[in-house]
Amino acid sequence: MEIEKAAELGFCTGVRRAIDILERATHKLGPLQTLGPVVHNQQVMERLAESGVKVAESLDQLEGNILAISSHGVSPKVLEQIKDHGLQIVDTTCPFVRRAQVAAWKLASAGFFLIIFGEESHPEVQGVLGFAKGKGLATLELPKFDKLPRQIGILSQTTQSFSGFAHFVSSFVDSHLGLVSELRIVNTICDATRKRQQAALEVAKRVDLMLVVGSRHSANTQRLAELCSAIVETYHIERAREIDPSWFRNRRRLGVTAGASTPDEVIDEVMAKLKDEQ
Ligand code: SF4
Secondary structure, three states, X not given: OEEEEOOOOOOOHHHHHHHHHHHHHHHHHOOEXXXXXXXXXXXXXXXXXXXXXXXXXXXXXXXXXXXEEOOOOOOHHHHHHHHHOOOXXXXXXXXXXXXXXXXXXXXXXXXXXXXXXXXXXXXXXXHHHHHHOOXXXXXXXXXXXXXXXXXXXXXXXXXXXHHHHHHHHHHHHHHHHHHOOEEEEEOOOOHHHHHHHHHHHHHHHHOOEEEEEOOOOOHHHHHHHHHHHOOOEEEEEOOHHHOOHHHHOOOOEEEEEEOOOOOHHHHHHHHXXXXXXX
């Protein structure tokens, strides 16, 4: 069985940056807490816990006076609450998320109603929506309006697929363009997501089976699994121990990709296990 690894996989610059900032902060300031997991990967969070990074699910759970904002960012309202608590902030918001927040703020300031193509409950989407000054919504389906706003801006959760965003935008144009005076579209899908999706799709077209490695809570990893499974049989695993040798019966070529929050050691562990199965 031949094994092909996607040309772009694993940790993105946003996740590496967030981990670097946190490690430097704990070294300088001592133990701290993050508001929610700083990245959606259990192994990364366990490693960070060893360097003194604990997770607080809400501001009420805070023990110290230093709080880290995750790579997913927070809304202006949450930022105000953090400041009201008098906390020292360590900000690891990914620059691609920041770009989406700025786009949302500019659209809302110019009077546009914001539609975010994304998962409403995802922390990044909640944060970006907070920049829309109360004039916005997040959805993966075409929204229904009692009264359609005249100016509409559309942007995407950074980790959505291009094909999904393009389909959403074109369906919106087909059904609503005649009813709005102005429509602005900002492509806020991040570069790392685009490259990982493109590389995964190229491999998926050449193999009999794909393995997608990464947390089941990671939005970008879920998206890789969805995209690959539309092309070839695909398994989404978090660790090498989940690999079932029966998957490889009568297979000649196997492809591997991994989400942007999957650490190198987890990918290496999967590759080592696959080599044993060859
Ligand atoms: S997946 Fe993209 S938006 Fe998310 S942390 Fe990585 S680079 Fe930033």
